[in-house]
Each structure stands twice: as structure tokens, then as C-alpha cells.
Amino acid sequence: MDLAVDLSSRTGRTDAIYRALHAALTTGRVPAGERLPSSRELARDLGVSRASVATAYERLVAEGFLETRTGAGTFAAAAARDAPPPRRGPGALRPRAGWRWAPHPTSGDQPAATHDFHVGIPDAALFPFDTWRRLLAAESRVGGPAAGTYAGPAGLPRFRAAVARYVAGSRGVHAGADDVIATTGTQQAIDLVARVLLEPGDVVAMEDPGYREARELFALHGARVVPVPVDAEGLVVSDIPVDARLIYTTPSHQFPVGMPLSLPRRRALLAHAARHGAAVLEDDYDSEFRRARRPLESLQALDRDGRVIYVGTFSKSLLPGLRAGYLVAPASLRDALLAARQLTDGHGAVHVQAALARFIDDGLLARHVRKASAHYTERHEILLDALAGLPVEPVPSAAGLHVAAYLGPDASLDSSRLVARARRRSVALESLGAYAVGPHRDGIALGFGGAVTSSIRPGIRVLETLLSP
Numbered sequence: 171m172d173l174a175v176d177l178s179s180r181t182g183r184t185d186a187i188y189r190a191l192h193a194a195l196t197t198g199r200v201p202a203g204e205r206l207p208s209s210r211e212l213a214r215d216l217g218v219s220r221a222s223v224a225t226a227y228e229r230l231v232a233e234g235f236l237e238t239r240t241g242a243g244t245f246a247a248a249a250a251r252d253a254p255p256p257r258r259g260p261g262a263l264r265p266r267a268g269w270r271w272a273p274h275p276t277s278g279d280q281p282a283a284t285h286d287f288h289v290g291i292p293d294a295a296l297f298p299f300d301t302w303r304r305l306l307a308a309e310s311r312v313g314g315p316a317a318g319t320y321a322g323p324a325g326l327p328r329f330r331a332a333v334a335r336y337v338a339g340s341r342g343v344h345a346g347a348d349d350v351i352a353t354t355g356t357q358q359a360i361d362l363v364a365r366v367l368l369e370p371g372d373v374v375a376m377e378d379p380g381y382r383e384a385r386e387l388f389a390l391h392g393a394r395v396v397p398v399p400v401d402a403e404g405l406v407v408s409d410i411p412v413d414a415r416l417i418y419t420t421p422s423h424q425f426p427v428g429m430p431l432s433l434p435r436r437r438a439l440l441a442h443a444a445r446h447g448a449a450v451l452e453d454d455y456d457s458e459f460r461r462a463r464r465p466l467e468s469l470q471a472l473d474r475d476g477r478v479i480y481v482g483t484f485s486k487s488l489l490p491g492l493r494a495g496y497l498v499a500p501a502s503l504r505d506a507l508l509a510a511r512q513l514t515d516g517h518g519a520v521h522v523q524a525a526l527a528r529f530i531d532d533g534l535l536a537r538h539v540r541k542a543s544a545h546y547t548e549r550h551e552i553l554l555d556a557l558a559g560l561p562v563e564p565v566p567s568a569a570g571l572h573v574a575a576y577l578g579p580d581a582s583l584d585s586s587r588l589v590a591r592a593r594r595r596s597v598a599l600e601s602l603g604a605y606a607v608g609p610h611r612d613g614i615a616l617g618f619g620g621a622v623t624s625s626i627r628p629g630i631r632v633l634e635t636l637l638s639p
Contacts, residue, residue: 366507553573
């Protein structure tokens with residue numbers, strides 16, 4: 171037990187020890203049932219007489235906060251758990267002027283739904299935990315890469331080399347190990363890019379509907395975020411402002427609507443960026459799970475001017491809890507991004523990077539993706555079949571872990587009311603409107619990655635009863 175006691179006065183030491191112990195017991199720092207050090211041990215640690223500690227103990231025993239057990243010692247009593255916490259004001263500090271963001275609830279913040287269609291959630295039951303534990307244990311041993319030192323901001327060299335090989339084979343990305351920077355996920359990668367590229371007032375063009383956390387992060391850095399609509403071919407390039415400093419896009423599987431960015435639009439986007447001096451941030455967030463035989467090339471693979479920053483994550487392909495991602499940066503930005511990473515976060519969990527490098531190089535990631543893809547394809551087909559009887563129009567998509575569907579004219583509820591009423595029936599889904607800024611077509615997003623296969627049809631039947639006139 172760590173006890174902070176003010177012993178600056180040579181008188182009243184017993185009272186000082188009593189007050190410190192009382193605070194520790196009544197604020198929960200010492201929970202009921204925990205054994206306290208003996209009076210001799212605590213007196214030695216504090217450099218006071220044993221009598222001072224013993225007297226403080228006796229007073230707390232008399233008040234019911236401590237109890238003694240013959241032959242066992244002194245313990246925090248149940249009264250400590252029930253004591254009211256000390257009153258404390260709300261605090262004098264306030265966020266800076268203009269701060270208006272609050273954390274968004276996540277699927278983990280809410281009670282589990284019987285029929286869970288949250289987007290962006292992979293199936294943890296498919297993850298090879300036993301294999302991962304062995305890899306992690308091997309890389310965490312004494313003398314391993316994480317032993318007793320700080321790492322570089324770019325990440326473990328063999329992790330970066332493994333990622334470079336992986337994205338080259340799976341997405342055609344042109345990258346060597348030096349082009350890869352390890353991150354703790356997509357959000358950190360976006361933050362690093364914003365820190366390096368954006369000045370207050372710079373324009374960022376973003377798909378609308380689009381990834382809400384990216385939009386708010388750009389705004390947090392002082393950027394002016396301009397929504398750009400999407401249609402059946404993805405981002406409408408002709409609507410991108412000519413003064414946009416950065417263009418954020420999810421071309422493989424537009425988030426949250428789902429269509430891929432067509433090849434003509436990809437070429438038009440790169441031409442626009444070159445013509446107007448813009449950077450393009452390509453978020454390839456769940457392209458591993460494809461249902462099309464041959465995917466479109468990544469923007470980074472088509473880029474000839476070094477304007478595309480490619481961002482990826484293992485949160486969807488493996489587990490969100492790993493907090494592992496990466497960005498592939500043009501050489502002209504690499505040093506600045508490394509400096510930003512070092513100044514804001516130092517470096518990531520090197521033993522996780524080491525285990526992931528082995529996971530990739532041993533072919534385990536590719537094997538896991540193949541296995542998971544078969545399950546996700548089955549769920550995707552079941553979900554589309556179940557939606558066939560509803561007044562909705564599913565948006566065709568060739569990849570990813572969710573389906574977007576526009577509400578038809580016969581739907582009896584708009585998406586926001588549908589989401590709220592479905593939640594009361596233990597069905598979790600999301601509204602496309604939650605991701606939109608400008609005018610948009612009303613619809614819903616249904617994730618199937620983390621859904622129990624047998625619960626998909628019953629969950630859609632609940633939606634059918636809610637949408638029926």
C-alpha cells in the first residue's frame with residue numbers, strides 16, 4: 171500500500187497518519203478486505219514511531235474502518251466500502267474556447283444486443299488466439315525486441331518489411347520497408363498526416379457520408395472540412411474544391427455506403443490532385459475481405475507523383491484490440507511524419523509488431539483472411555437474402571464487413587427512428603445519417619462481421635415488423 175503522509179510538522183504525526191489512512195479507506199484506494207501492513211512495517215516505511223501508527227490503527231478500528239484478525243493482521247472493513255466519497259467540486263479547468271467534441275459511444279460502451287449489426291466489427295471467435303499467444307510470448311521474452319529500450323518512431327524494422335511485402339502482394343502498393351510507418355491504428359495515422367500537412371483554415375475535402383472520426387479530427391486541427399457527395403461510382407471528383415489541401419477517401423469500399431471508387435474516378439482524382447497541388451489520403455480500411463474476384467488497383471499503385479498517403483489497419487482483418495496499423499508515405503513526407511510520431515507517441519508496442527511480423531511472414535495472416543472471408547461471405551449472402559423482403563435498397567459492394575441499404579418510399583420510419591426502436595428490441599444497427607453533413611439519401615448500415623450467423627435472419631425480421639406500415 172502506497173500512503174502519502176504529510177509529516178512536515180513534528181507534532182500531530184498520529185493525526186496525519188490517521189487522516190491519510192482514512193482517506194485511502196473511504197475513497198476506495200484500499201478496498202474492503204485488503205490486508206494493511208503491520209504497524210511495525212508501516213512505521214518503518216514512514217520513518218515514525220510504531221506507537222504513532224498503532225494509535226492511528228486503533229482509532230480506525232474503533233470507527234469500524236479497520237478490523238483485526240487474530241494471527242492474520244489488520245484488514246480494511248466493509249464500512250470502508252460503504253463510506254461516502256469526499257465532496258469535490260467540478261474543477262476550475264475548462265477546455266479551450268471552441269472545443270465542441272465529445273467521445274462517440276462505441277459498440278463496447280453499450281449493452282450487448284441480441285442481434286448485433288454494428289459496423290466495422292470483425293468476429294473475434296475466428297481469431298487464432300492460441301497461435302497469437304505463442305507468438306506474443308516468444309517475442310516478449312527477455313532479450314526480445316521490446317527488452318529494456320525505447321524503439322524508433324517508424325516501428326520495428328521487420329514489422330515494416332513484413333507490411334511492405336503484404337500490401338504489395340494483396341493491394342499492389344509500391345512500398346519498401348523504409349516507406350512504412352507503424353501506427354496504433356488508422357486514427358493515429360490520420361492524426362499524423364493532419365499534423366504534418368494542415369494549417370488552420372486549410373480545406374480538406376471528404377466523402378459525404380463519410381468517416382465521422384476523420385472529419386472531426388481534421389476540424390480539431392483547424393481545417394475547414396468540405397463535404398463532397400458520393401454516387402454509384404464513389405466520390406464525385408468534379409465537386410472537390412480546387413483549393414483543397416487534402417482529399418480523404420475510402421476508395422476500395424466507401425465508408426459507410428459501400429461502393430468502390432470506379433477506375434475512371436480514381437484516375438480523375440489523381441489528375442485533380444496533381445493539377446491543384448493536393449494530397450490524397452487513401453484509407454484502405456477493410457479491403458482484405460473481398461467478394462469480387464479481381465479488385466481495383468489502389469490509388470497508391472496508380473499514383474505517379476507521390477501524392478497518395480496509404481493507410482491500413484489490422485483492426486478489421488484481425489482484432490480492434492491489437493491497436494496496430496500503418497501508413498505508407500511518400501519519401502517527401504517521411505521525415506516529418508516520423509518526427510510527429512516521435513513527439514506525440516514515441517513508438518508503439520514493439521512486441522506486438524514483432525509478433526505481427528511473424529504472423530504475416532509465416533503465412534498466418536493470409537490463412538486467417540481466407541478462413542474469415544468464407545464466413546463473412548456466407549453472412550453477407552444471408553443478410554442480403556433476408557433484406558429482400560424489406561422496403562430497402564441494398565447498395566452493391568464488393569468488399570467489407572457491412573451492407574448499406576437505402577430506405578424505400580414504403581418504409582414507415584426514417585433511419586434515426588428505426589435505429590432507436592430497433593435498439594429497444596435488442597437489434598443494433600446504424601443510420602447513414604450519422605455519418606453525413608450535407609444532403610443525403612436516408613438509409614441504414616448493417617454490419618455482419620461480428621454478427622452471430624444464426625441471429626441474422628431473426629434480427630432482420632424484427633426490422634421488417636418495424637418498417638411495415
